[in-house]
Amino acid sequence: MTQDDDERLDRAFLALADPVRRQIVARLSRGPAGVNELAEPHAISLQAVSKHIHVLEQAGLVTRTRDAQRRPVHLAPEALERLTAWIDHYRLVHERRFRSLDALLAQDPAQQEDP
Template identity: 80%
Template sequence: MNDDDDERLDRAFLALADPVRRAMVARLSRGPATVNELAEPHSISKQAVSKHVQVLEQAGLVTRTRDAQRRPVHLDAGALERLTGWIDRYRLDAERNYRRLDGLLTSITNHEKGIGHDERT
């Protein structure tokens, strides 16, 4: 992973640290929405919602398009996939470590119980 990737990852996780932005990402996972639509469930101004959208844009998590008078916000599924890939890499490492630990504990327990040993010696 290079510095640009690290910076992009930092921006994405910082953007997702805010509960309003996470709610917006959740809403956008169902399809594009306007700023007005994103503002509906929140008791914040449309200007504040626009600023949240800008943070998500700068993090590369959403894009905006022009559709006549509307400027819908779209979730970038690829950006979320990259975040998931980064998380999964470390999750898989942790799972491997837990499986090794489970195997070691089972081996120790079996040894203590005398299971799996030839008792003729």
């Protein structure tokens, strides 16, 4: 993993550390939305929601397009795939360790050699 990859990963996890931003990402998983729509479930200003969207954009997790007067926000699925690939790598490492431990514990103690 390059330093750029590490920095991108850091920005994404930092962006997702905030519950409002996680809820925005969850909402965008159902499809694009405007700022007003993303702000509806939150008791915060449109300006605050725009700042959250900006953080998600900087992290590469969302993009904006122009549709006449609207500027819908879209989820960037490839960025989420990078995050899940990173998490899966470590999940698989630990699963292998647990399987080895399970195999060791499943051995009959009578069949184990004394050191």
